[in-house]
Every structure is written in structure tokens, then in C-alpha cells.
Amino acid sequence: MFFDLLASGIALGSIYGLVALGMVVVYKGARAVNFAHGEVFATAAFIGYLLTANGLDYWAALLLAILATTILGILIERGAYRPLADASDLSLIIATIAVSFMIKGVVRTSYGTRGDFVVYPPIFSFEPLIIQGVFIQRQHLVLGTVAVVCMILFGLFFALTRHGKMMQAVSEDKDAAALVGINVRLVFLWIWGIGSLLGGLAGVLMAPITLVYPDMGLSILVKSFAAAVLGGFDSLAGAVIGGLLMGIFEQMLSGYAGTMFQDIAGFSVIILVLLVRPSGLFGSKEQTRV
Amino acid sequence: MTLDRPQRILRLAAVAGLAVLVVAPWMVSLYKVHVLNVLIINIIMAISLNLIMGYSGQFAKANVAFMGLGAYTMGLLVTRADWSFWIAWPTGALLAAAVGTLVALPALRLRGLYLAIITISFVLIVHWTFLHARFLTGGASGFSVPHPNYGGLPIPNTQATYYLSLLTLLGAIWMVRNLVASGFGRSLLCLAEQELVAPALGINVYATKIAVFALSGLLAGFAGGLHAVTLQFIDPQNFWLLQLVIQLCMVALGGVASLLGSVLGASIMTLLIEVLRAFKGLWEFAIGAILLVTIVFFPRGIAGLIEHFFPTLRERRHRP
Amino acid sequence: MTAALTLQGVSISFGGILALDNVSCEVPAGQLRGIIGPNGSGKTTLLNVISRIYPVSAGAIRLFDDDITRWPNHAVARHGVMRTYQRVALVNQLTVLENVMLGLHATRTQPLLGIAFRTSGYRRLEREAVDRSRETLEFIGIEHLADRKGDELSGGQMRLVEIARAIVARPRVLLLDEPAAGLSLVRIDEIAALVRRINGELGVTVILVEHVLNLVMSLCERISVLVSGQLLVESGSPSEVQEDPRVREAYLGQARARGHGHGPGKGDEA
Numbered sequence: 001m002f003f004d005l006l007a008s009g010i011a012l013g014s015i016y017g018l019v020a021l022g023m024v025v026v027y028k029g030a031r032a033v034n035f036a037h038g039e040v041f042a043t044a045a046f047i048g049y050l051l052t053a054n055g056l057d058y059w060a061a062l063l064l065a066i067l068a069t070t071i072l073g074i075l076i077e078r079g080a081y082r083p084l085a086d087a088s089d090l091s092l093i094i095a096t097i098a099v100s101f102m103i104k105g106v107v108r109t110s111y112g113t114r115g116d117f118v119v120y121p122p123i124f125s126f127e128p129l130i131i132q133g134v135f136i137q138r139q140h141l142v143l144g145t146v147a148v149v150c151m152i153l154f155g156l157f158f159a160l161t162r163h164g165k166m167m168q169a170v171s172e173d174k175d176a177a178a179l180v181g182i183n184v185r186l187v188f189l190w191i192w193g194i195g196s197l198l199g200g201l202a203g204v205l206m207a208p209i210t211l212v213y214p215d216m217g218l219s220i221l222v223k224s225f226a227a228a229v230l231g232g233f234d235s236l237a238g239a240v241i242g243g244l245l246m247g248i249f250e251q252m253l254s255g256y257a258g259t260m261f262q263d264i265a266g267f268s269v270i271i272l273v274l275l276v277r278p279s280g281l282f283g284s285k286e287q288t289r290v
Numbered sequence: 291m292t293l294d295r296p297q298r299i300l301r302l303a304a305v306a307g308l309a310v311l312v313v314a315p316w317m318v319s320l321y322k323v324h325v326l327n328v329l330i331i332n333i334i335m336a337i338s339l340n341l342i343m344g345y346s347g348q349f350a351k352a353n354v355a356f357m358g359l360g361a362y363t364m365g366l367l368v369t370r371a372d373w374s375f376w377i378a379w380p381t382g383a384l385l386a387a388a389v390g391t392l393v394a395l396p397a398l399r400l401r402g403l404y405l406a407i408i409t410i411s412f413v414l415i416v417h418w419t420f421l422h423a424r425f426l427t428g429g430a431s432g433f434s435v436p437h438p439n440y441g442g443l444p445i446p447n448t449q450a451t452y453y454l455s456l457l458t459l460l461g462a463i464w465m466v467r468n469l470v471a472s473g474f475g476r477s478l479l480c481l482a483e484q485e486l487v488a489p490a491l492g493i494n495v496y497a498t499k500i501a502v503f504a505l506s507g508l509l510a511g512f513a514g515g516l517h518a519v520t521l522q523f524i525d526p527q528n529f530w531l532l533q534l535v536i537q538l539c540m541v542a543l544g545g546v547a548s549l550l551g552s553v554l555g556a557s558i559m560t561l562l563i564e565v566l567r568a569f570k571g572l573w574e575f576a577i578g579a580i581l582l583v584t585i586v587f588f589p590r591g592i593a594g595l596i597e598h599f600f601p602t603l604r605e606r607r608h609r610p
Numbered sequence: 611m612t613a614a615l616t617l618q619g620v621s622i623s624f625g626g627i628l629a630l631d632n633v634s635c636e637v638p639a640g641q642l643r644g645i646i647g648p649n650g651s652g653k654t655t656l657l658n659v660i661s662r663i664y665p666v667s668a669g670a671i672r673l674f675d676d677d678i679t680r681w682p683n684h685a686v687a688r689h690g691v692m693r694t695y696q697r698v699a700l701v702n703q704l705t706v707l708e709n710v711m712l713g714l715h716a717t718r719t720q721p722l723l724g725i726a727f728r729t730s731g732y733r734r735l736e737r738e739a740v741d742r743s744r745e746t747l748e749f750i751g752i753e754h755l756a757d758r759k760g761d762e763l764s765g766g767q768m769r770l771v772e773i774a775r776a777i778v779a780r781p782r783v784l785l786l787d788e789p790a791a792g793l794s795l796v797r798i799d800e801i802a803a804l805v806r807r808i809n810g811e812l813g814v815t816v817i818l819v820e821h822v823l824n825l826v827m828s829l830c831e832r833i834s835v836l837v838s839g840q841l842l843v844e845s846g847s848p849s850e851v852q853e854d855p856r857v858r859e860a861y862l863g864q865a866r867a868r869g870h871g872h873g874p875g876k877g878d879e880a
Contacts, residue, residue, distance in 0.1 A: 083586045091589045094542040098581035105575025218531055229407040264418045267411035274408050278399045465726045472725040476712050479703050487699040490661050492687035492716030607708045610737040
């Protein structure tokens with residue numbers, strides 16, 4: 001049972017990690033916490049559902065859905081972030097909350113007469129694989145693998161490519177980056193686009209194992225936010241590890257103590273971790289300066 | 291003290307608004323009395339949240355949990371232990387204040403996002419407890435709460451509860467107005483803007499934070515009790531993240547660090563949600579759009595806009 | 611003469627780097643002491659240690675008869691140590707008068723119940739606070755700014771308001787962190803005259819950290835020189851300090867290293 005739970009925990013955790021990674025990318029790059037990130041996730045799931053329901057192949061639907069959410073991220077940058085780039089943190093947070101309301105309103109209206117919950121067509125049959133005596137859902141296997149591959153690809157992109165390095169430079173010091181000729185505004189678009197891409201990807205990956213519904217964004221947002229905080233919020237690796245820890249812990253607790261504990265498992269851990277380490281597991285300590 | 295023209299107009303508007311609220315229960319349908327009652331409770335909640343978020347600049351978001359604790363404590367004491375509402379209600383509020391003090395302790399070390407997530411976690415855990423401690427709370431289906439016993443008061447219970455809320459609101463506004471226009475209020479603003487400088491001015495940052503959390507918890511606790519008797523029902527869904535976000539929007543829309551802002555923000559949001567209740571997607575979009583426009587063009591909300599055009603309406607920070 | 615402030619072997623390190631290394635000195639009550647030193651020599655750190663923003667790694671700090679080494683920082687302020695900052699730190703949501711009233715926190719506890727119910731006792735306290743703050747603004751000569759907001763002032767005015775906030779509670783020791791930074795010559799003279807009056811008329815012990823050497827030389831009776839976290843000169847008269855070859859070497863060395871011809875420039879240090 002332990003390994004079954006571990007496997008599903010890793011699968012679920014890699015989704016949290018992906019969503020958290022999207023938030024951390026935006027936070028590191030643009031110093032903004034994107035509270036609309038959960039809605040980006042939900043939008044991707046819904047678009048993916050519409051496309052597959054209309055006969056498109058799962059993977060084609062996935063590509064189109066994450067393309068749509070990338071554009072959504074760019075729109076958020078233009079509409080809510082750019083006008084507020086120099087405003088207070090609180091203003092920025094409120095602005096992304098406002099955007100999340102707007103997106104949710106549009107998505108909910110688009111559900112129309114479909115009802116509040118729709119079922120995403122599964123990619124595979126529900127019959128689990130049994131590897132060395134461990135039960136693994138095929139869906140979980142795909143989900144975990146894709147998530148991990150994407151994280152690795154993203155890590156390589158960030159560390160090796162020119163655009164990745166430009167994003168790093170802007171996140172370190174945007175004025176200095178502008179001085180050396182980097183088009184900071186364009187990089188911000190990239191950052192928001194990629195952040196949303198990651199959130200959208202997680203949405204379409206997750207959709208087949210859960211229901212799709214207009215309010216699905218809030219709980220994933222909070223869990224991933226928690227995962228990011230657990231990891232330290234300004235650490236890319238921390239976001240992924242935080243997500244995995246959240247997922248594993250959730251599954252373990254729900255497996256051994258009862259499913260009712262699944263919803264708060266992660267948050268109890270957060271409280272404990274923050275009481276001991278006020279900047280998360282891998283976060284850099286804030287410096288006090290007068 | 292002499293008042294200038296905008297100040298006189300504001301005072302007149304406040305008196306007129308109050309007069310409307312006083313006579314309203316006899317002019318409109320019971321349902322509308324109920325909506326107004328919820329509006330009044332929302333204003334108290336917005337003030338409670340603004341104290342922590344606006345005035346003292348702490349990213350703490352535990353207020354709906356305090357509200358829930360106030361409601362459940364009151365409700366359980368009345369239905370399970372046969373306490374009188376009049377004792378159970380303040381007991382619930384005091385409990386919420388006490389828990390607020392406890393939540394303040396980690397807040398002494400945590401800042402910004404970390405403080406936000408630990409308080410959100412707290413909200414989720416409290417909500418979860420309401421949901422799963424079925425033997426006590428009735429779980430997801432909640433439980434009914436009777437009207438308070440108004441003794442020989444010659445008016446119907448709904449109106450009586452409404453006036454009780456109104457009186458509580460007036461008391462809260464009066465007290466918070468006194469507090470923010472004092473050395474305490476000034477030290478809160480100093481915490482918000484210059485937290486590192488505060489102790490060098492002799493401000494005990496720990497004590498001040500604990501005081502403001504307790505105060506905010508007390509207000510939310512009272513509001514929670516009122517909410518329960520207004521709905522005559524306690525439902526855990528009323529003390530969840532969505533309410534938290536809506537209250538955050540009330541504060542941001544109305545204006546941080548402003549009582550007038552709390553009143554306006556809570557009123558507008560409540561009425562908007564009520565009018566568009568049947569069209570959930572539409573109200574979400576409308577609220578989002580209004581909030582976005584407000585925050586982009588008037589970062590200090592409606593109150594900031596008013597102060598911009600009428601500087602003398604700025605909230606006072608000292609009143610000798 | 612009693613010592614207002616005594617530092618005994620004070621050291622502090624950040625991430626393994628010694629910012630202050632075994633600093634010992636004594637400032638007698640009523641003195642106007644200057645602290646100079648090249649950029650990054652630890653001057654602001656010294657003030658932060660005295661006002662207890664940073665805990666010391668080793669050593670002891672005494673304020674008159676009290677050992678304040680382990681005190682919480684608000685307690686140090688309440689016992690009469692007030693300060694200003696290199697980067698002015700006013701509260702912009704408050705008016706000038708209200709900013710100055712903040713300085714009175716050092717002398718009183720806030721009676722929360724009295725405030726909430728607006729008792730006559732509290733209102734008297736608040737009236738006194740207004741009166742004392744106005745007097746302080748008059749003492750400095752900026753009473754006309756009383757109702758302006760913090761962010762509506764010029765740089766020089768902000769500095770004066772910050773000084774007003776620091777002296778309204780009549781501190782025993784006033785720490786000034788580069789009050790002349792970024793000001794014109796005329797303004798610097800005004801600041802000099804003000805510091806002299808605070809020291810002379812109010813009898814406040816002043817410790818002045820400053821880059822503008824002329825100001826320190828003309829204003830201070832005694833000067834300490836801090837170089838690389840160590841006290842090169844514990845306490846010397848202006849002429850002694852000026853003629854000390856080691857001091858000149860410390861400044862010149864830095865100027866040479868930076869390739870500049872002139873002495874210490876503007877800089878900021880944490």
C-alpha cells in the first residue's frame with residue numbers, strides 16, 4: 001500500500017509542482033504573485049475538454065489548450081501587470097485576484113447549460129498497471145512522466161537558452177538588464193506567457209483524473225501556492241520539491257488516516273514548516289536593511 | 291471645530307445614510323431587510339480586515355476563520371448548552387479574539403506571502419474542522435440557530451436582529467475611528483510603511499501586532515455571531531476562501547486604511563453580488579472588472595479617489 | 611563626567627565578515643561626538659548596533675547606568691536613544707505633525723481602552739502630544755509644514771522633520787546618520803546650527819555619523835575614526851584627527867583604490 005500511495009502521491013505532487021513552478025517563474029521574474037494562476041489552470045482544463053469533446057485527439061487538445069493559456073498569460077501581463085509594475089505588492093495581488101474573477105466569470109458563462117461538472121474523457125482505460133506488485137494508474141504514470149519531462153525541459157530552457165538567461169537577468173535586476181540592452185517589456189511577456197503555459201499544461205494533464213468544473217481553480221491555486229511557499233517561493237527547484245512533498249503527504253495521510261485528511265494535510269505541514277523556517281525550505285532569507 | 295463644505299456634505303450623507311438604515315426595516319420587504327443586515331455585517335468584516343491589512347499592512351487573511359469561530363461558538367453554546375444568546379455572543383467574540391492573539395504569534399516572525407499562506411492555511415484548517423467535527427457541528431449540512439431572545443421588545447425578531455447589527459456596526463465604527471486617530475493608529479501605519487523604524491521610535495512591534503490581531507478577531511467574532519442569527523443558520527461554506535477573497539475585494543475596492551472605504555467597498559460589493567445573484571458568471575466578471583479598473587487607476591480605492599478631490603476628507607490620524 | 615554611552619569590545623559579523631571588530635569607546639554625557647570613516651567602514655552598522663537593530667556578536671553596550679546589550683530595541687528607544695536614518699524614514703500616510711507625534715511613543719504606553727472609549731485622560735494625553743510636537747516644530751522652525759503629508763516635502767524638509775521626530779521626546783542620546791547627505795551648502799549650515807542647538811540648548815548627547823567632513827570638523831568637540839570596522843582613533847579633537855597620518859592614509863588608500871582624486875564620496879552601507 002505504501003508504494004501505491006507513493007506512486008499516486010508523486011503523480012499528484014508533480015501536478016502541484018508544475019502549477020507551483022508557473023507561479024514561482026512569474027514571482028521570480030516579475031515580482032508578482034499570480035493569483036489568477038488557478039483560473040489559468042481551470043481554463044486550460046475546460047478548453048481541453050471542449051476540444052476533446054469535439055473529437056480532437058488528447059495530445060492535440062493539450063497543445064492547443066496550452067497555447068491558449070500562454071496567450072492568456074500574455075493578456076494578463078498587458079492588462080493587469082504592466083499598468084501596475086511599480087505599484088505596491090498588495091495592488092498587484094488584488095489585480096491578479098480581479099483577473100481571476102474575470103476569467104472565472106467568462107469560463108462559468110461558457111459552461112452554459114453543460115451543468116457545473118463535466119467529465120473529461122480519460123486517455124486510457126482505468127485498469128491499473130501492476131509493476132513489481134505496485135498498483136499504478138496509467139493516467140498517473142503519463143501525468144507524472146510528462147510533468148517531470150516538462151520540468152527538466154524548462155530547467156534546461158532557463159539555464160541554457162538565450163531567452164532563459166534574459167529572463168534570469170531581468171529577475172535579478174530589471175534596471176541593469178535594461179541597461180545592457182535587454183527588452184525588459186518583452187521578457188515580462190515571456191515570463192507571464194511561460195508561467196501560464198506551465199499552469200495550463202498542469203490543467204490538461206490533471207483534467208482526466210478529476211472532474212472539470214468552473215471552481216476547480218481555487219483549490220489547486222491554494223495547494224500550489226502552499227507548495228511554492230513550502231519550497232521557498234523564490235526557488236524553482238523548491239517549487240517542484242514542495243509540490244511533490246505536498247502530493248505525497250496528502251496521499252499518505254488520506255491512505256492511512258482517511259480521505260477526509262487529504263484536504264488539509266498539506267496545510268498542516270505548511271504551518272509547521274513556516275514556524276520552524278520562516279522563509280520555507282529553500283527560500284533565501286529576507287535581508288533587513290535600514 | 292469648523293467644517294468646510296465637503297466635510298459638511300460627508301457628514302450630511304452619513305446622517306442621511308444612517309436615517310435610511312434606521313427606517314428601512316419598516317419600508318421594504320423582509321427579504322431586503324435581510325440583505326441590508328448582511329450588508330451591515332459585511333461592513334464590520336471589512337473594517338476588521340482593513341485593520342490588519344490596510345492600517346497595519348500585515349498580509350494576514352484569517353478573518354473569515356475568526357468570523358466562523360464567533361458564529362460556531364455562539365451557535366453551539368446556544369443550541370447545545372442552552373446559553374442565552376446575550377452571553378454566548380460576546381463569548382464567541384472573545385474566543386475569536388483569543389485565537390486571533392494565537393495567530394498573531396507566528397505573524398511576529400513571518401512577512402508578506404509567508405504570512406498570507408500561514409493564515410490561509412489556518413482558515414482552511416478551521417473550515418475543515420467545522421466540516422468534519424460532525425458530532426458537534428453537523429458537518430457540511432450545518433445547523434439551525436434560533437432568534438435571540440429579545441424579551442418584551444415590541445418589534446419582530448428579524449427587525450430586532452437588524453437593529454442589533456446596526457448598533458454593533460455603529461459601535462465598531464466609533465471605536466475603530468477612535469483607535470485609528472490615536473497613537474495606536476499612528477503606530478499601525480508606521481508598522482505598515484516602516485516596520486524596521488517602528489521599534490527605534492519606541493513602538494513595541496510585538497505588542498502592537500498582537501493587539502491589532504486581537505481587535506480584528508474580536509470584531510470578526512461579533513460579526514460571526516450576528517451572521518448566524520441573521521441567517522438563523524450556520525453553514526461552514528460561509529467561512530471559506532471565497533468569502534475571504536470577497537472581503538479582500540471589499541477592502542481593496544473601498545480603499546486600504548480607510549473606514550469610509552470599508553463602508554463603501556462592503557456596500558458596493560454586497561449590493562452588486564445581490565443584484566447579479568442569478569447570474570454568477572456575470573457578477574464574477576463584473577466584480578473582477580470593477581476591481582481591476584479601480585486598482586489600476588485608483589490604487590487607494592474609492593476612498594483614495596474621494597480624498598484626491600477633497601483633501602479635507604482625509605481620515606484623521608489625531609483628534610485631540 | 612558620566613558616560614552617556616559606553617561600548618566595550620563590540621563586534622558584529624554578517625555571514626562571517628566582521629563589520630565591527632572589537633570596538634570600544636566612551637561618549638561622555640552632553641558631548642557632540644562625530645564618527646567619520648571611509649565608505650563601508652561600519653559607521654551606520656555602529657548606529658544600528660547602538661539602537662539595537664542588530665544584535666551584537668560580542669561585547670557590551672551601556673547607556674548611562676544600564677547594560678542595554680540584550681534589551682529589545684523598542685526598550686532602548688524608551689530609555690532615551692533616538693535616531694535618524696541615511697534614507698529618511700517618514701510615514702507618508704501621516705502629516706508632518708503626526709510624524710513628529712510618533713516620536714512620543716518613546717515616552718508613553720498607549721492606553722488602548724482609554725483610546726477606544728476616548729476618555730478625558732486619553733484626550734489630555736493626545737492634546738499634550740500635539741502641543742509638544744508643535745513646540746518641537748517651532749524649535750526647528752518648520753511649524754508651517756505641520757499639516758503637509760510626508761511625501762509632499764523636499765529632501766531637506768524631510769530631514770528636519772525626522773530630526774524633530776527624534777527629539778520631540780527629549781532623548782538622552784541622539785544618533786544622526788548622515789543628516790547632510792544630498793543637501794545644498796546652505797541647508798548643511800542650517801543643519802549644523804540645529805545640531806549645535808539640540809546639543810547646547812536641549813543638552814542632548816549627540817553622535818553624528820557624517821561624510822561631509824567640514825561639517826564634522828566644525829561641529830564636533832571629539833571625533834572617532836572608524837576604518838574597516840575598527841576604531842583607528844577612539845576620540846580625538848578635530849585638529850588631532852586632521853593631522854593624524856593614519857587617518858589620511860585610510861582615506862587616501864580608499865581614494866586610490868577607487869581611482870578617484872578626492873576624499874570620501876557619497877555611498878551607502880547597510
